[in-house]
Amino acid sequence: MNRIRKFINSVFVLFITAQLFGQNASIKGSCIDSNGKLEYASVILSGTQFMTLSNQQGAFSLEDIPYGEYQIVASYLAHDPIYKTVKLDELNPNLIIDFEFSGQGLTLEQIVVSGTKTFKRQTESPVIVNVINSESLNSVQACNLSEGLKFQPGLRVENDCQTCNYTQLRMNGLGGGYSQILINGRPVFSPLSGLYGMEQLPVNMIDRIEVVRGGGSSLYGSSAIGGTVNVLTRTPDKDSYELNYNLQNINGSALDHQLTGNVTLVNDSENSGISLFVNHRNREWYDHNDDNFSEIPAITNTSMGLNTFFLPTDNQKLEFSLSLLNEYRFGGEMVNKEAFLTQQSEERTHEVWMGSLDYQINFNNGNTSFISYAAWQNTDRDHYTGVLPEDHTELLNHLENPPYGISDVSTYNIGIQLNHLLFDFLGGNNTLTLGAEYIYDDVLDDIPVYNYLVDQTTKNIGLFFQSDWEILPKLNLLAGIRADEHNFVKGLFISPRSSLLYKLNSNTQFRVNYSTGFRAPQAFDTDLHIAFAGGGISRVNLSPDLLPERSRSFSASINYDKPTDKYVAGFTLEGFRTSLDNAFFLDPVGEDDFGELFIKSNGQGATVQGLTLELRANYNRQLQIEGGFTIQSSQFDEAVSYIEEVEPIREFIRTPNQYGFASLNLFPIKGFSANLNYVYTGSMLVPHFAGAPNQLVDELFESSNFSEFSIKLAYELDLPKTGSKIEFYSGVKNFTNAYQQSFDIGKNRDSNFVFGPAQPRTFFLGLKLRS
Numbered sequence: 116m117n118r119i120r121k122f123i124n125s126v127f128v129l130f131i132t133a134q135l136f137g138q139n140a141s142i143k144g145s146c147i148d149s150n151g152k153l154e155y156a157s158v159i160l161s162g163t164q165f166m167t168l169s170n171q172q173g174a175f176s177l178e179d180i181p182y183g184e185y186q187i188v189a190s191y192l193a194h195d196p197i198y199k200t201v202k203l204d205e206l207n208p209n210l211i212i213d214f215e216f217s218g219q220g221l222t223l224e225q226i227v228v229s230g231t232k233t234f235k236r237q238t239e240s241p242v243i244v245n246v247i248n249s250e251s252l253n254s255v256q257a258c259n260l261s262e263g264l265k266f267q268p269g270l271r272v273e274n275d276c277q278t279c280n281y282t283q284l285r286m287n288g289l290g291g292g293y294s295q296i297l298i299n300g301r302p303v304f305s306p307l308s309g310l311y312g313m314e315q316l317p318v319n320m321i322d323r324i325e326v327v328r329g330g331g332s333s334l335y336g337s338s339a340i341g342g343t344v345n346v347l348t349r350t351p352d353k354d355s356y357e358l359n360y361n362l363q364n365i366n367g368s369a370l371d372h373q374l375t376g377n378v379t380l381v382n383d384s385e386n387s388g389i390s391l392f393v394n395h396r397n398r399e400w401y402d403h404n405d406d407n408f409s410e411i412p413a414i415t416n417t418s419m420g421l422n423t424f425f426l427p428t429d430n431q432k433l434e435f436s437l438s439l440l441n442e443y444r445f446g447g448e449m450v451n452k453e454a455f456l457t458q459q460s461e462e463r464t465h466e467v468w469m470g471s472l473d474y475q476i477n478f479n480n481g482n483t484s485f486i487s488y489a490a491w492q493n494t495d496r497d498h499y500t501g502v503l504p505e506d507h508t509e510l511l512n513h514l515e516n517p518p519y520g521i522s523d524v525s526t527y528n529i530g531i532q533l534n535h536l537l538f539d540f541l542g543g544n545n546t547l548t549l550g551a552e553y554i555y556d557d558v559l560d561d562i563p564v565y566n567y568l569v570d571q572t573t574k575n576i577g578l579f580f581q582s583d584w585e586i587l588p589k590l591n592l593l594a595g596i597r598a599d600e601h602n603f604v605k606g607l608f609i610s611p612r613s614s615l616l617y618k619l620n621s622n623t624q625f626r627v628n629y630s631t632g633f634r635a636p637q638a639f640d641t642d643l644h645i646a647f648a649g650g651g652i653s654r655v656n657l658s659p660d661l662l663p664e665r666s667r668s669f670s671a672s673i674n675y676d677k678p679t680d681k682y683v684a685g686f687t688l689e690g691f692r693t694s695l696d697n698a699f700f701l702d703p704v705g706e707d708d709f710g711e712l713f714i715k716s717n718g719q720g721a722t723v724q725g726l727t728l729e730l731r732a733n734y735n736r737q738l739q740i741e742g743g744f745t746i747q748s749s750q751f752d753e754a755v756s757y758i759e760e761v762e763p764i765r766e767f768i769r770t771p772n773q774y775g776f777a778s779l780n781l782f783p784i785k786g787f788s789a790n791l792n793y794v795y796t797g798s799m800l801v802p803h804f805a806g807a808p809n810q811l812v813d814e815l816f817e818s819s820n821f822s823e824f825s826i827k828l829a830y831e832l833d834l835p836k837t838g839s840k841i842e843f844y845s846g847v848k849n850f851t852n853a854y855q856q857s858f859d860i861g862k863n864r865d866s867n868f869v870f871g872p873a874q875p876r877t878f879f880l881g882l883k884l885r886s
């Protein structure tokens with residue numbers, strides 16, 4: 116650790132001593148187009164080291180410039196650059212110049228931050244970053260994060276419980292514990308949040324989602340092996356409001372109401388603002404096979420929060436966010452009784468607080484920035500999971516001491532980050548990033564009646580260093596290293612990462628990426644779920660001899676986009692391979708007094724590999740299509756057992772070898788829009804335990820494939836006297852009703868025997884009012 120401290124100190128000194136001096140003029144201004152203010156527009160003085168990006172209000176500032184005559188160039192995505200000649204002297208030491216770009220710009224490219232922890236254009240990022248913005252979430256009528264993530268290449272959201280409907284995100288064929296979900300770049304999505312959090316985060320809280328597939332361990336920590344999902348919440352940019360109500364009817368028998376509201380206020384000087392959101396959802400339970408036990412649980416969810424910023428000076432920014440998510444969830448026997456009196460049920464009451472505080476200061480004309488941050492999340496949960504016993508003595512014990520439990524989970528994250536742009540570093544510019552962070556995660560999950568207890572505190576100190584070097588105008592090397600000290604792992608774990616970007620021309624990029632990572636021997640989201648099977652409950656314990664799981668990830672891709680005045684079209688083809696050593700798997704060890712018991716153990720190793728193809732096109736802002744399809748395989752090196760007395764296999768369970776999506780948006784006339792989307796899920800192997808009347812043997816079941824089609828139509832009208840707009844929309848999700856038909860029945864069902872789409876045919880309609 117002493118060597119690491121000395122290294123950090125040396126790099127810090129280099130950053131500080133790189134300051135420029137002896138300059139005495141300035142240029143300030145703003146960048147806009149027909150849509151309004153442009154954030155991250157580039158402003159450069161040609162032939163000098165003076166460059167900057169516009170801020171959230173479209174403003175830019177260049178300071179300490181020597182007197183002289185310069186050409187200043189402003190550029191933004193899909194717009195032609197704007198050139199202006201300026202002269203700075205004693206008579207004109209401080210100039211104000213505004214750049215107005217014509218039109219809106221037709222592009223599929225955006226500014227992203229998740230790939231490198233610095234702002235980059237998508238085509239300039241050495242790591243592929245896919246973006247889901249709020250407009251995309253709205254077009255597919257996503258109600259929460261879980262529904263929105265279905266429409267991304269290489270991603271699959273699955274429902275893993277017939278009773279409580281907990282969801283799991285799979286990236287590049289790896290389970291939920293291999294992916295990291297960030298809130299505003301901070302890892303406060305706890306293991307418990309991984310069970311229900313994706314369904315608890317409403318879409319009106321989200322500005323956009325950035326997705327990085329594959330290993331990102333050198334920047335984002337050990338669990339980012341399958342990939343990283345960064346949820347960026349709405350930030351204030353202008354005064355606005357939005358009210359939205361929608362009603363869903365689930366297959367004609369259950370109603371789902373959702374009311375959302377957003378308000379954004381920015382002061383006159385545009386140096387502070389606040390964004391508020393509120394969401395209320397009330398969903399009835401749904402029974403698909405008429406056995407009076409729900410396949411979709413009842414939910415009452417109320418969420419609210421704020422995101423605010425303050426600019427003390429032109430080069431400083433302070434951001435604060437706080438949100439509260441309250442949810443009541445009940446699934447099982449559909450009767451009006453206390454949970455412990457039902458034949459079988461799961462009851463969950465969540466109170467989730469999340470908050471963050473970020474401070475950033477830019478200096479050296481924006482070429483150097485220092486960021487400090489703190490984030491926090493706490494989940495307080497009361498829960499019940501139980502089956503009403505049939506034996507008289509066991510029934511009396513159950514009634515006297517029902518299996519209620521509590522969960523108290525806290526996550527804290529603090530860190531600092533320093534970015535510095537070096538000009539003419541061995542021929543090209545090089546952005547250096549140095550950072551350190553501390554992550555503390557405390558999990559308490561206790562059900563005394565079942566002798567079930569997860570009492571786990573993890574602590575991780577991470578240091579990371581990265582070089583984003585433009586070796587040549589067409590060649591970029593991203594090299595980074597992360598050092599983690601984890602209290603469950605002996606010694607320091609070093610995770611190198613490298614990515615090479617070659618730009619054949621402005622339309623075509625080739626990328627090669629390599630990274631390593633590890634997963635500590637701790638409990639992840641799926642380990643905290645208690646399932647029903649064979650008339651009892653099944654639990655996961657950690658082996659006392661559990662070793663860290665190590666990973667090596669490799670990917671290579673080609674990206675092509677062809678823009679013209681009328682259309683943009685392109686594709687990305689990516690091959691990926693991840694090798695796991697000491698891979699975790701669940702070893703069935705039999706039954707105890709309460710039900711099935713699994714021990715998380717180490718296997719010999721595993722390999723996940725495949726190809727992902729993305730297609731995208733936009734014609735004249737009237738037609739937009741995008742889609743993705745993945746072919747892959749996930750196998751252990753040696754066969755493992757999922758059910759006692761069932762032949763071991765090498766394949767990962769619940770992991771289809773083919774999956775994909777497509778989405779078509781049409782805007783034929785002003786105010787009218789239509790979306791048609793499709794989600795494909797291939798066949799997979801699913802363990803099925805005996806116990807229900809319809810299932811007499813334990814088996815590995817091979818599911819059929821599913822094709823899920825949905826449509827949404829919307830029409831928006833201007834309300835001239837109010838300055839507002841009103842939108843009417845309607846549609847149907849899964850209109851072919853492609854839904855699992857082989858659910859278990861009764862109280863002794865295997866609740867984990869669930870696959871395919873999350874809900875059957877669902878009609879919806881809604882009304883939106885916005886400024």
